[in-house]
Amino acid sequence: MPATDQIPAAFEEIIDDFQALSAKDRLQLLLEFSQGLPDLPDRYAEHPELLERVEECQTPLFLKIEVGDPDRAATADDVVHLFFHAPAEAPTTKGFAGILLEGLDGESADTILNLPADLPGRLGLTEAVSPLRMRGMSAMLGRIQRQIRETVS
Incomplete structure (x- = not known):
């Protein structure tokens, strides 16, 4: 496994928590992450059209990012905040979103843009969930990175 020096400490x-388990x-830990995913703030809950659907996910997952201060142009040094919505009956998808939220929310745009492409695979979940579900998590990360690239000037 390559060094994780480009991965945020959180x-x-x-990754360490997942790797230490069978x-x-x-x-089970993935399902625990699904329970910690917060509800959307009103500004998105009341305007779901502002969210982007991640089509690769087997169940409907929607996400939105915010970069820096909305009153000025975003830069690569600005902090990123992540917002997700998935139905309660999609615990695996919610779990992936919960992992991304806990591990990446509050990091700089530059940090998230430079994450290794194999980041989801480093969790060691390929033995526990299907490849299709793992592609869903990779797609979530890809959407986050694309939205950041479109936002940062």
Whole structure:
């Protein structure tokens, strides 16, 4: 496994937590992350059209990012905040969103843009969930990075 020096400390801790468990226990930890995903703030809950659907996810998952101060142009040094919405009956998808939220929210745009492409795979969940579901998590990360690139000047 390549060095994780480009991965935020919070995400490294999550990786370590998953790697320390058996495949069955990793799935349980993923489900725990689904329970910690907060509801959308009113500005998005009342305007779902502002969210982007991640089509690669097996169940409907929507996300939105905010970069820096809305009163000025965003830069690569600005902090990113992540927002997700998934139905309660989609615990795996919600779990992936919860991991991304806990591991990346509050990091700089530059940090998130420079994450290694294999980041989702480093969790060791390929033995516990299907490849299709893992592609969903990779797609979430890809959407986050694309939205950041479109926002940062």
